[in-house]
Each structure stands twice: as structure tokens, then as C-alpha cells.
Amino acid sequence: MALDKRAREQMLAHCGEIHEDDGVDPREYFRTGRNHSKLDRKAKQLCRQVAETLDQILAGETGDDMLRDLRVAQVIPAPDASRLQVTVETSGSKAGFDRCELEARLARIAGFLRTAVAGTITRKKAPSLSFVVAATPAADSGSGKGGR
Structure with a gap:
């Protein structure tokens, strides 16, 4: 996920390093494909x-x-x-x-x-x-x- 300079500075103020999953909604990040397959079946x-x-x-x-x-x-x-x-x-x-x-x-x-x-x-x-x-x-x- 690309971050602009201001967002990167705000994140660095709260943590030492920025990782790829920083700034991503955990509900989206850890979502499994189960719900998607149910929609496909329907x-x-x-x-x-x-x-x-x-x-x-x-x-x-x-x-x-x-x-x-x-x-x-x-x-x-x-x-x-x-x-x-x-x-x-x-x-x-x-x-x-x-x-x-x-x-x-x-x-x-x-x-x-x-x-x-x-x-x-x-x-x-x-x-x-x-x-x-x-x-x-x-x-x-x-x-x-x-x-x-």
C-alpha cells in the first residue's frame, strides 16, 4: 500500500517501523475466502x-x-x-x-x-x-x- 509523506510521518510517530500491513483494516487483511465462495454459489x-x-x-x-x-x-x-x-x-x-x-x-x-x-x-x-x-x-x- 503506497502512503503519502504526511501519512508516513504520522505512522512513524507512533511506531518504529512501517510494515506492509500497517494502515490496512484488519477485517479486510484477515478475511478468508469463505464468504466470497458463498456469494459465488448463490x-x-x-x-x-x-x-x-x-x-x-x-x-x-x-x-x-x-x-x-x-x-x-x-x-x-x-x-x-x-x-x-x-x-x-x-x-x-x-x-x-x-x-x-x-x-x-x-x-x-x-x-x-x-x-x-x-x-x-x-x-x-x-x-x-x-x-x-x-x-x-x-x-x-x-x-x-x-x-x-
Whole structure:
């Protein structure tokens, strides 16, 4: 920890030498990783619940054929569990898809999806959702063959 000159002089007035742990909160210095792993476990559990819920809703309750072909590939905290990044992929039944159109449709129903997620999880606040549309390997190989 870098100390400015004034802080160093004040510390030297109270002790003979300055060590690396001087000026550090002991609660932070001696903290173990146990609490951190518990938070990671809870965040992973939340992501799994959100992925299952969104997969079911996209498969049947949206009433949109384009969104029905999507599946949830991954849900990760971004940057923490209050905001989740949902990566969706096409199921592969349609080789060509319009990524911008899919993102617009997902943005249009984001409130509905967040409400559905809030109904299935037990938290004070439902996490906000951001969507990323990823191309499946099958869709990538199909689009590469089109330019023969």
C-alpha cells in the first residue's frame, strides 16, 4: 500500500517501523475466502434458475416464432447478481437469422421476461437482464457456404 509523506510521518510517530500491513483494516487483511465462495454459489444458483425460466418462457409463452427458436446458452452476473447477461443462441432450425431483429424483439419483451424471472426466484429485487445473441456453430458453417 503506497502512503503519502504526511501519512508516513504520522505512522512513524507512533511506531518504529512501517510494515506492509500497517494502515490496512484488519477485517479486510484477515478475511478468508469463505464468504466470497458463498456469494459465488448463490450467484451461480440464481443464474441457473434464470436460465431455466427464460428457456421455458422463450420456448412457449412469447407467442413469437422467431423467439421460439432461441435457447439460453449462458447466464452470467455482469458485474454482479443485480444485473445478468443472458446469451441466447438459435436452435439451428433456421440457418440464417437477423441478429438485429432478434435483439430488438428481446429488448421489446425484456420487461415481461424480467417479471417472469421475478416470479420464480426469491429475492427482494429482480435482476435486470441484458441479452446477447450469439451465432451457433451450425449457423456459422451454414452462412460460410453461401458464397460458393
